[in-house]
Amino acid sequence: MGAFLALGLFQGAVYGLLAVGIVLVYKAKRVFNFAQGEFGGVAAFTAYAIVVGTGLPYWAGVLGGLAAAVATGLIVERAIVRPLESSSRTIMLVALVGVALFTIAIIVLVGQPIPRVMPPLVDGGGVNILGAGILPQQLILMAVLAVLAAAMAWFFKTDLGLAVLASSQDTRAAQVVGISPIAVSRLVWGMAALLGGIAGLLYAPVGIFTPGFMTLTMLVPAFAAAVLGGMTSLPGAFIGGLAIGVVQNLGIYYLGQQLKVPGAAELGVFALLMLVLLIRPQGLLGGAN
Amino acid sequence: MATATMVLTRVKVQRRFGLALRVTAVIALLALAALPLLLGGDVWAQRISRAAIYAVIGLSINTLTGHAGQISLGHQAFVGIGAFAAAFTASRLGAPLGFGLAAAAAAGALTAAVIGLVALRVTGLYLALVTLAFGLTAETTIFNWREFTGGGAGALAPRPTLLASDHAFALLCLGVLALVLYLDWRLVSTKTGRALTALRNNERIAATLGVNTTGYKLAAFSLSGLIAGLAGGLFAHWNQIVQAMDFEFQVALVWVLMTVVGGLRSRLGVILASALFALLPLTLPNFLSSLPWQPPFLNEAVYHVLPPFIVVVMLLIVLRCFPGGFGQLLRPATRWLSTGSARTPRTGTGGRT
Numbered sequence: 001m002g003a004f005l006a007l008g009l010f011q012g013a014v015y016g017l018l019a020v021g022i023v024l025v026y027k028a029k030r031v032f033n034f035a036q037g038e039f040g041g042v043a044a045f046t047a048y049a050i051v052v053g054t055g056l057p058y059w060a061g062v063l064g065g066l067a068a069a070v071a072t073g074l075i076v077e078r079a080i081v082r083p084l085e086s087s088s089r090t091i092m093l094v095a096l097v098g099v100a101l102f103t104i105a106i107i108v109l110v111g112q113p114i115p116r117v118m119p120p121l122v123d124g125g126g127v128n129i130l131g132a133g134i135l136p137q138q139l140i141l142m143a144v145l146a147v148l149a150a151a152m153a154w155f156f157k158t159d160l161g162l163a164v165l166a167s168s169q170d171t172r173a174a175q176v177v178g179i180s181p182i183a184v185s186r187l188v189w190g191m192a193a194l195l196g197g198i199a200g201l202l203y204a205p206v207g208i209f210t211p212g213f214m215t216l217t218m219l220v221p222a223f224a225a226a227v228l229g230g231m232t233s234l235p236g237a238f239i240g241g242l243a244i245g246v247v248q249n250l251g252i253y254y255l256g257q258q259l260k261v262p263g264a265a266e267l268g269v270f271a272l273l274m275l276v277l278l279i280r281p282q283g284l285l286g287g288a289n
Numbered sequence: 290m291a292t293a294t295m296v297l298t299r300v301k302v303q304r305r306f307g308l309a310l311r312v313t314a315v316i317a318l319l320a321l322a323a324l325p326l327l328l329g330g331d332v333w334a335q336r337i338s339r340a341a342i343y344a345v346i347g348l349s350i351n352t353l354t355g356h357a358g359q360i361s362l363g364h365q366a367f368v369g370i371g372a373f374a375a376a377f378t379a380s381r382l383g384a385p386l387g388f389g390l391a392a393a394a395a396a397g398a399l400t401a402a403v404i405g406l407v408a409l410r411v412t413g414l415y416l417a418l419v420t421l422a423f424g425l426t427a428e429t430t431i432f433n434w435r436e437f438t439g440g441g442a443g444a445l446a447p448r449p450t451l452l453a454s455d456h457a458f459a460l461l462c463l464g465v466l467a468l469v470l471y472l473d474w475r476l477v478s479t480k481t482g483r484a485l486t487a488l489r490n491n492e493r494i495a496a497t498l499g500v501n502t503t504g505y506k507l508a509a510f511s512l513s514g515l516i517a518g519l520a521g522g523l524f525a526h527w528n529q530i531v532q533a534m535d536f537e538f539q540v541a542l543v544w545v546l547m548t549v550v551g552g553l554r555s556r557l558g559v560i561l562a563s564a565l566f567a568l569l570p571l572t573l574p575n576f577l578s579s580l581p582w583q584p585p586f587l588n589e590a591v592y593h594v595l596p597p598f599i600v601v602v603m604l605l606i607v608l609r610c611f612p613g614g615f616g617q618l619l620r621p622a623t624r625w626l627s628t629g630s631a632r633t634p635r636t637g638t639g640g641r642t
Contacts, residue, residue, distance in 0.1 A: 104594070
């Protein structure tokens, strides 16, 4: 029981990290970014190719991975998001789903659909927390999540962040006072891709990773975390991520292990998502913004 | 007076001639489409069945997304529930095929109605998320529920002797497709269709005009689920075995993209795009392995990502260049076939989805 709680908490940190990127894009562009997970996929596979494939030092892999993620983000912004700016949000969503599937297909074509093991950032055995073995990598992930959520919350208090919010509220009026919508769009997608890249780089070494590992299993819980947090709240994304992780693992513990319900983790996430949307659609920390 | 009569007669004759030409063209096209069924043997009969089933699925998504403007990223769940319901009635209860298909349609409609009840509370992007999460849950929970689906081994769905041959089954699938096409046509050209158009364009305005938005939304969900369940029932008997892995949630994403590529609200476009994506996984590997030169990164292991890859490339091209999909490209031809004039009259019912 305690072990499931701890595992859930640290699993939830990854959801939180993805949710921070999702919230950033939603706050700035009112778009559900279904490609957020694949920024992490690109970063993880690039870093793997650099570190394991060519034997370069770890920091080179991290830099290369993050650069690849940001480049992907900027390409998506230029090629997909900006031309579709005026179309409906549903079409934009379909296009972003397309981007995610496209990226996975490219990774499979280039890298073959085989499982890989990424060396962790810090070697060493697990730490025992409530009876669960938690890897140092997961502790780092949790710390990074806390720092990034706080940093993003602070970002929206700075002039630059306020400019992004202004552009989101009224693009034309923001343009009049000198805020370029194109610059804002580039900034937001670049930052989102960077956040996604960090999530992918930190999560890949936790287990075995395959093409699409960030989208196929992580994206729906991450969205549930963002919705639970209120979709526009960065502390909400942090808390939501951890909560989803815990609910998922409690689901595995109570439903999966004791009642033998298949797919208990997904069922738990779905039930929580429905509860939030039906009872408190504005989420835990969502305000009028 | 005499000249006027002559002119009128000529117009009439020209019209008659035009009509005859158009009817001939339609028949020729249908015959061309039927050619593989007649000459292609069992292989093509199977492929045609699959194409027809996909077309029914495409039309099901078209009902929901195209007509009602609601998005569903979990459509594979409705199709899968229909498929398992058909397999269950066929293999466990030993019921006849018609009963199984009815059960499949009912199961799909019921599930979709339940999701539709949620859809009344959430809108737009949140609905996409709810349906996606539902599709995921259906994949891992419902389809792995051993008593209903037989777990990983799958559920058998044997065909009755009358439909045992692939040709007979292909005719059944085409018959169901024709029925769904008729349904779609009646849906659009009646009061319901106009209500759905109003709903799609602006829900609030539709409500002020006296459209029962709640009822129509729920009806659209149920109808879409019914058609999807029916397609699932056909799929079960087409494959003769239903497994959970046939209904992974990525499949639903590809289906939505496929429908958008075909062109929302364009029956012909949706059917063509669906048929294309039904046949790609079957024909592409053979075609690629028969090529004299093969790109180095292509091999057996990656063939399964090629159809999604192609659909995405087509989607991105479609969204950038012609948002109406195949339907938009084919519009001059279809307009000539239906009215005799290739010109584009008034810009239709408008409104983005």
